[in-house]
Amino acid sequence: xxxxxxxxxLAARYGDGHIPAAGPWSPVIxxxxxxxxxxxxxxxxxxxxxxxxxxxAAQSAATSSNLQTWSVVAVTDPARKARLxxxxxxxxxxxxxxxxxxxxxxxxxxARLAEAEGRTLEGLPYLETFLVAALDAGLAAQNAxxxxxxxxxSTVYIGALRNDVRAVAAxxxxxxxxxxxxxxxxxxxxPAQPAEVKxxxxxxxxxxxxxxxxxxxxxxxxxxxxxxxxxxxxxEMSAYRWTERVLARLGSTRALHGRDGLxxxxxxxxxxxx
Amino acid sequence: xxxxxxxxxLAARYGDGHIPAAGPWSPVIxxxxxxxxxxxxxxxxxxxxxxxxxxxAAQSAATSSNLQTWSVVAVTDPARKARLxxxxxxxxxxxxxxxxxxxxxxxxxxARLAEAEGRTLEGLPYLETFLVAALDAGLAAQNAxxxxxxxxxSTVYIGALRNDVRAVAAxxxxxxxxxxxxxxxxxxxxPAQPAEVKxxxxxxxxxxxxxxxxxxxxxxxxxxxxxxxxxxxxxEMSAYRWTERVLARLGSTRALHGRDGLxxxxxxxxxxxx
Numbered sequence: 001x002x003x004x005x006x007x008x009x010l011a012a013r014y015g016d017g018h019i020p021a022a023g024p025w026s027p028v029i030x031x032x033x034x035x036x037x038x039x040x041x042x043x044x045x046x047x048x049x050x051x052x053x054x055x056x057a058a059q060s061a062a063t064s065s066n067l068q069t070w071s072v073v074a075v076t077d078p079a080r081k082a083r084l085x086x087x088x089x090x091x092x093x094x095x096x097x098x099x100x101x102x103x104x105x106x107x108x109x110x111a112r113l114a115e116a117e118g119r120t121l122e123g124l125p126y127l128e129t130f131l132v133a134a135l136d137a138g139l140a141a142q143n144a145x146x147x148x149x150x151x152x153x154s155t156v157y158i159g160a161l162r163n164d165v166r167a168v169a170a171x172x173x174x175x176x177x178x179x180x181x182x183x184x185x186x187x188x189x190x191p192a193q194p195a196e197v198k199x200x201x202x203x204x205x206x207x208x209x210x211x212x213x214x215x216x217x218x219x220x221x222x223x224x225x226x227x228x229x230x231x232x233x234x235x236e237m238s239a240y241r242w243t244e245r246v247l248a249r250l251g252s253t254r255a256l257h258g259r260d261g262l263x264x265x266x267x268x269x270x271x272x273x274x
Numbered sequence: 275x276x277x278x279x280x281x282x283x284l285a286a287r288y289g290d291g292h293i294p295a296a297g298p299w300s301p302v303i304x305x306x307x308x309x310x311x312x313x314x315x316x317x318x319x320x321x322x323x324x325x326x327x328x329x330x331a332a333q334s335a336a337t338s339s340n341l342q343t344w345s346v347v348a349v350t351d352p353a354r355k356a357r358l359x360x361x362x363x364x365x366x367x368x369x370x371x372x373x374x375x376x377x378x379x380x381x382x383x384x385a386r387l388a389e390a391e392g393r394t395l396e397g398l399p400y401l402e403t404f405l406v407a408a409l410d411a412g413l414a415a416q417n418a419x420x421x422x423x424x425x426x427x428s429t430v431y432i433g434a435l436r437n438d439v440r441a442v443a444a445x446x447x448x449x450x451x452x453x454x455x456x457x458x459x460x461x462x463x464x465p466a467q468p469a470e471v472k473x474x475x476x477x478x479x480x481x482x483x484x485x486x487x488x489x490x491x492x493x494x495x496x497x498x499x500x501x502x503x504x505x506x507x508x509x510e511m512s513a514y515r516w517t518e519r520v521l522a523r524l525g526s527t528r529a530l531h532g533r534d535g536l537x538x539x540x541x542x543x544x545x546x547x548x
Contacts, residue, residue: 006327010330013330013333013334014330020323020326020327020329020330021322021323021326022323023321023322023323023324023325023326023327024321024323024324024327024425025327026421026424026425027301027424028302028305028420028421028424029327029330029331029421029424029425031302032331032334032335032417032420032421033330033331033334034334035334035335035336037336047297047298048295048297049294049295049296049297049298050297050298051297051481052294052295052297052477052481053280053294053297053298053299053303055294055477055480055481056284056287056288056294056303056307056477057303057306057307059287059474059475059477059480060287060306060307060308060309060474061306061309061416062309062311062419062429062430062431063474064431064433065433065519065523066472066502066516066519067520067523067524068474068475068480070480071480071481071482071486072480072481072482073482073483073484073485073486074481074482074483074484075484076484077484080484104486106480108488109479109488109491110520110524112488112491113495113517113520113521114520114521114524116492117517117521119521119525120525121521121524121525122524122525122526122527123523123524123525123526123527123529123530123534124524126527126530126533126534126536126537127536127537127540127547128436128530128533128534128536129524129530131408131436131455131536132433134405134408134409135408135409135412135455135456138409138412138413138416139412139413139415139416139431141413142335142412142413142416142417143306143416143420145336146302146306146417146420147300147302147303147306149302150300150301150302150303151298151300151303155336156336157336157338157413159338159339159406162402162405172482172484172485172486173485173486173487174486175486175488178486181405181409182409198340200333200334200337200342201333201342203326203329203330203333205383206329206333206342206344206345206346206380207325207326207329207345207346207348208345208346208347208348208446209347209348210347210348210349210350210351210354210446211347211446211447212345212347212378212446212447212448212449212452213447214382214383214386214449217383217386218390221387228340242340243387243391245339245340246341246384246387246388247387247388247391247393247395249339249341249397250341250384250388250395250396250397250398250403251393251394251395251396251397252396252397253396253397253400255397256397256400256402256403259400259402260397260400260402260548262400262401262402262405263400263401263547263548266401273401273537273547274534274537
């Protein structure tokens with residue numbers, strides 16, 4: 001059943017057997033459902049003013065109590081991108097993309113404000129306040145991604161910058177109280193390496209009504225293992241089940257690539273996480 | 275200079291004196307820039323299927339290593355919304371809105387997967403893995419917000435659920451390893467209480483090139499204090515400067531409304547944050 005545009009978009013996102021009930025729809029929602037992360041870029045630079053438009057979209061996202069505790073560093077210098085790629089297990093798309101954005105959980109600006117006003121901010125050292133900053137950076141970055149895709153550009157998030165947040169902070173000259181929480185590649189997708197929409201878990205596996213209910217989860221996982229296996233076979237010349245990927249990614253501390261040291265590294269960068 | 279649509283949208287977001295250079299633009303970007311958080315809702319229910327469409331948009335956001343470590347609980351029961359509003363300092367829009375979404379950082383599904391497979395996940399207890407789950411919930415929720423606004427609906431994020439994450443977990447029957455990181459009101463804005471686009475810090479205050487640079491920050495803050503004061507005078511029958519709001523919000527531990535206990539509460543809910 002892929003006879004209408006929203007049915008086709010939902011079928012690509014969930015696989016034919018697990019399409020949610022048809023609801024209201026818009027061209028924006030079509031664009032959101034068409035998202036795919038892109039890991040191969042053409043070297044072409046972005047049109048002038050693109051960065052400023054993306055940041056305006058990012059700043060338009062909600063921000064907790066309007067605190068605006070995030071910043072973004074735009075990196076285009078090839079040598080700097082190469083050094084950041086080295087932190088992220090050598091992901092080559094960081095070097096390929098014309099614009100690499102590093103999203104900063106930034107309590108340093110607030111600390112400078114307090115210092116200029118001769119005040120102390122008791123709220124700054126808490127885990128809660130770091131979380132506010134990190135989440136607001138996430139909301140902002142997602143708006144930038146949606147904006148970029150609306151301009152025909154592509155993106156991919158780079159969580160692997162957290163392999164070594166101290167190295168990233170040194171590279172970007174971050175002050176204490178500022179940390180790069182993730183990166184975002186922005187550029188023109190290489191048309192020679194198209195990316196297919198990746199299916200997700202059936203909606204009932206993640207959507208709960210009134211109270212959490214994991215009933216039926218095993219069946220959803222089996223269905224998804226099969227859907228993702230088929231996706232892998234088509235796109236990656238392999239056929240990994242989702243279950244195996246999760247076990248590989250979280251099974252061992254070694255697979256965290258240094259991110260098991262994040263708490264200590266954050267403390268060193270000025271986040272006591274009280 | 276508000277002669278073209280993007281100039282008008284940028285002027286509303288930054289104030290007339292601080293409009294970034296004109297760049298490429300799209301209808302989606304117009305929609306993103308028009309965002310405003312809405313705290314007054316009509317009681318009208320949402321069209322059938324709206325929830326499923328919003329969740330499909332949310333699941334289309336990027337997710338770290340495709341782990342999908344988030345869930346969402348849809349709350350429409352008035353009594354439950356009232357109890358959740360009580361956690362959030364009595365914010366009345368939680369009761370008013372027809373749909374209240376609680377976004378869950380959810381490592382419990384992954385833990386159940388490992389248990390079913392007879393495996394141990396060494397990566398689960400780390401701060402890093404909690405952060406992955408919380409950030410992915412944020413990206414998902416922002417897509418839901420963009421989707422909702424494209425359907426003529428409005429939203430507001432509710433960070434104050436973190437005042438007492440244990441109460442929220444009990445209310446929603448969350449298993450260990452799952453925590454509500456924030457809520458989101460969804461509904462039809464009350465036309466009797468229109469919300470104006472809120473200006474943000476001048477772009478150079480948050481956007482850095484190649485390396486972090488806080489030069490000129492004091493001037494940006496002064497300009498923004500003035501812009502936000504004017505906004506407040508027009509919309510809130512007061513005229514608070516941004517500086518005063520930041521100092522009030524983060525100045526005292528008391529102003530965190532219990533969120534200073536987040537770390538201990540997370541541990542009690544099954545997040546060791548190693």
